[in-house]
Amino acid sequence: MVDPVILIPSLINGLTTGALYALVALGLTLIYGVLHIINFAHGALLMLALFGVFFLNQIFGIDPYWALLIVPPAMFVIGYGLQRGIIGKASHGRDENILLVTLGLSIIIENMSLYFFRSDTRTVDTPYSFEVVEFAGAFLPLPKVIAFFGALITAGLLWAFMSKTDLGRAIRALAKERKGARLVGINVDHVFAMSFGIGIGCLGVAACLLMPSYYVNPQVGYGFVLIAFTTVVLGGMGSFVGAMIGGLIIGVVEAMGGLFLGDSLGQFGIFAIFILILLFRPTGLLGHKA
Amino acid sequence: MINRNQLLTLLIVFAIIGTAPFLITRESTLNTVILILYVALLGQAWNILGGYGGQFSFGHAAFFGTGAYSVAVLQLQYGINPWIGLFIGGLLAMGVALFIGFASFRYGLRGSYFALVTLAFAEVLRILSNSVSFTGGGVGILIPLSRDPANMQFANNVGYFWLIWALCLACFLTVWWLGRSRFGAWLQAVRDNEDAARALGVDVFATKMKAAALSGFFSGLAGVFYAQFYLYLDPAIAYGSAVSIESLLVPIIGGMGTLFGPLIGAAVTHLLAETTRHFVGDVPGIALAIYGLLLILVVMFLPRGLISIFGRIGGLFGSRRAADA
Numbered sequence: 001m002v003d004p005v006i007l008i009p010s011l012i013n014g015l016t017t018g019a020l021y022a023l024v025a026l027g028l029t030l031i032y033g034v035l036h037i038i039n040f041a042h043g044a045l046l047m048l049a050l051f052g053v054f055f056l057n058q059i060f061g062i063d064p065y066w067a068l069l070i071v072p073p074a075m076f077v078i079g080y081g082l083q084r085g086i087i088g089k090a091s092h093g094r095d096e097n098i099l100l101v102t103l104g105l106s107i108i109i110e111n112m113s114l115y116f117f118r119s120d121t122r123t124v125d126t127p128y129s130f131e132v133v134e135f136a137g138a139f140l141p142l143p144k145v146i147a148f149f150g151a152l153i154t155a156g157l158l159w160a161f162m163s164k165t166d167l168g169r170a171i172r173a174l175a176k177e178r179k180g181a182r183l184v185g186i187n188v189d190h191v192f193a194m195s196f197g198i199g200i201g202c203l204g205v206a207a208c209l210l211m212p213s214y215y216v217n218p219q220v221g222y223g224f225v226l227i228a229f230t231t232v233v234l235g236g237m238g239s240f241v242g243a244m245i246g247g248l249i250i251g252v253v254e255a256m257g258g259l260f261l262g263d264s265l266g267q268f269g270i271f272a273i274f275i276l277i278l279l280f281r282p283t284g285l286l287g288h289k290a
Numbered sequence: 291m292i293n294r295n296q297l298l299t300l301l302i303v304f305a306i307i308g309t310a311p312f313l314i315t316r317e318s319t320l321n322t323v324i325l326i327l328y329v330a331l332l333g334q335a336w337n338i339l340g341g342y343g344g345q346f347s348f349g350h351a352a353f354f355g356t357g358a359y360s361v362a363v364l365q366l367q368y369g370i371n372p373w374i375g376l377f378i379g380g381l382l383a384m385g386v387a388l389f390i391g392f393a394s395f396r397y398g399l400r401g402s403y404f405a406l407v408t409l410a411f412a413e414v415l416r417i418l419s420n421s422v423s424f425t426g427g428g429v430g431i432l433i434p435l436s437r438d439p440a441n442m443q444f445a446n447n448v449g450y451f452w453l454i455w456a457l458c459l460a461c462f463l464t465v466w467w468l469g470r471s472r473f474g475a476w477l478q479a480v481r482d483n484e485d486a487a488r489a490l491g492v493d494v495f496a497t498k499m500k501a502a503a504l505s506g507f508f509s510g511l512a513g514v515f516y517a518q519f520y521l522y523l524d525p526a527i528a529y530g531s532a533v534s535i536e537s538l539l540v541p542i543i544g545g546m547g548t549l550f551g552p553l554i555g556a557a558v559t560h561l562l563a564e565t566t567r568h569f570v571g572d573v574p575g576i577a578l579a580i581y582g583l584l585l586i587l588v589v590m591f592l593p594r595g596l597i598s599i600f601g602r603i604g605g606l607f608g609s610r611r612a613a614d615a
Contacts, residue, residue: 096402226409
C-alpha cells in the first residue's frame with residue numbers, strides 16, 4: 001500500500017489540476033447543452049487564449065491575473081463571431097458537419113500558431129510562480145491554489161448567470177426547446193452565438209488562471225481537448241455540476257495513474273474511463289436521458 | 291449499366307496512373323504520385339465506413355498504426371517476411387476495427403459519440419505503444435535496411451509505386467463492388483436512415499461490423515506500406531491524430547460515399563500542399579492550415595465534395611437527365 005504521506009499530497013494535487021480541467025470543460029458543456037455542438041476547436045481556442053495571456057505579459061508586462069479583465073472578453077468576442085460567421089452557417093442542420101467544421105477550425109488555429117509562434121514552449125515568470133502553500137502535508141504551488149478557487153468561483157458565477165438573468169433563462173429555454181423558444185420571441189441566432197461566446201469566454205478565464213503554473217505551445221490544446229471531452233462525457237453532456245465533479249475526478253484519476261502506473265501511463269486511466277462511460281453510460285453520471 | 295461504366299472508368303484511371311513510372315523520370319515527382327496514392331488508400335479505407343456507412347471515425351490511426359506496427363514488430367522480433375506481414379497487419383487492423391466496432395455499435399453509439407470513442411481508442415493505443423517494450427516505446431522502431439523485393443524494400447521508387455498502386459487498386463475495386471452489391475446497398479441504407487433500414491429487415495449491427503472490418507483492413511494495409519516505405523515508426527506517427535485527420539479529410543474534401551472522391555481529394559490536397567510549399571517555402575503549419583480551410587469551405591459550400599463540381603460541369607454539356615431525376 002502506498003504511504004499516505006505520498007498519497008494525500010498526490011490526491012490534493014490531482015484535485016487542483018482537476019478544477020482547471022473542470023473550468024475548461026464548463027465552456028464545452030455549456031456549448032454542448034445549448035447548441036448540441038461538440039466543439040472540437042475547444043483546445044485550439046484555449047491555446048489561443050494562453051498565447052494571448054503570454055503576449056500581454058511579455059509585451060505590456062500585464063500580470064496573468066490582471067489579464068482576466070482583457071482575455072475573457074476578447075475570447076467571448078471571438079467565440080460569438082465564430083458561431084455567427086462560420087459554425088452556424090456551415091452546419092446545414094447536421095451534427096457531423098459541426099464536428100468537421102470545428103475540426104477544421106482547430107487545424108487552422110493550431111497550424112497558424114505553429115507558423116507564427118513556432119513550436120517553442122513558453123512560460124510566464126511571475127513573482128509568485130514558485131510560492132507554495134502548505135495544506136494537509138502537501139506543498140501546493142500558489143498559482144494552483146488560486147486556480148482551484150478561481151475555477152470554483154467561475155462555476156458559481158456561471159450558475160448564477162444561468163439561473164438569475166434573462167439571457168441565462170433564454171439560453172436554458174433554447175437548450176430545452178428550440179421551436180418553443182423561437183415562438184416566444186427569443187432571437188435564436190443571437191442567443192446561440194452568446195452561449196458559444198460565453199463558453200469560449202470561460203476558456204479565457206481558464207487561460208489566465210492556468211498560465212502562471214503552466215506553459216503554452218501550439219500543441220498544448222490537443223491534450224486538453226480530450227480531457228475536456230472526457231470530463232464533459234463523464235459528468236453528463238450539458239450539466240454544470242457534472243462538469244465540475246467530472247473534472248475533479250479526472251484530475252484525481254490522472255494523479256493516481258501517474259502515481260501507480262508511472263508517468264507515461266498516467267493518462268491511460270482517463271481514456272479508459274472515457275471509453276467505458278461512452279459505451280455504458282453515454283448520458284454521464286448526472287446527465288439526462290438524451 | 292452505370293456500374294459497368296464506372297468499372298471501366300476506374301480501370302482506365304488506374305491504367306493512366308500506371309504509366310507514371312514510364313513517363314516520370316524525376317524521383318521527387320514520382321514520390322508525389324506515390325504519396326497521393328497512399329493518401330487515397332487511407333481516404334478510401336475511411337470512406338468505406340464513413341462515406342458509405344455514415345459512421346464518422348476520428349480514430350482511423352488505430353487501424354493504420356496496428357498495421358504498421360504489426361509488419362515492423364513481426365519482422366524484427368519474429369523474422370516474419372513483410373509480404374506475409376502485409377496480410378497479418380491487415381488482419382490485425384481488421385481485428386482492432388471489429389473490437390472497436392463491436393464495443394460501439396453494440397451500445398448504439400452514433401454520430402459524434404462514435405467519433406469521440408474512436409478517437410479515444412486511438413489515444414489509448416498511442417499511450418500503450420509508448421509504454422510497452424516490443425514497440426520500442428517512445429524511441430520508436432527502425433526497420434533495418436535491406437533493399438530486396440523479397441523483403442518488400444525496393445532499390446528505387448518504382449517498386450514502391452507498383453506496391454501502392456496495387457494496394458490502392460484492390461481497395462478501389464472493393465469499393466466499386468460495394469457500390470453495386472446488396473451489402474453496399476444495406477450499408478447506404480443504414481447511413482441514410484438507420485431505423486428505416488432496420489424496419490426493412492437490414493441487420494444494422496452486422497452491416498456496420500462488416501464495413502468496419504473492411505475499412506480497418508485497408509487502413510492497416512496503408513500502415514504496412516508506410517512502415518515499409520519510411521522504415522521508421524513511433525507512437526505519434528502510428529497512432530497520432532495526424533493520420534486520423536488525413537484519413538477523413540481526403541474523402542470529405544473529394545466527396546464522401548463516392549468511388550472517386552478519395553482519389554480526387556488526395557490529389558487536390560497534395561498538389562495544393564506542394565504548390566504552397568513552392569511559393570511559401572517549407573514552413574511548418576501552412577499546408578495543414580490550408581487543409582483545414584479547405585475542409586470548412588467544402589462542408590459549407592460543397593457538402594458532397596469536390597466531385598460534385600464534376601457532376602455540375604458534366605450537366606452543362608448535354609444530358610439533363612441527371613438534373614431531372
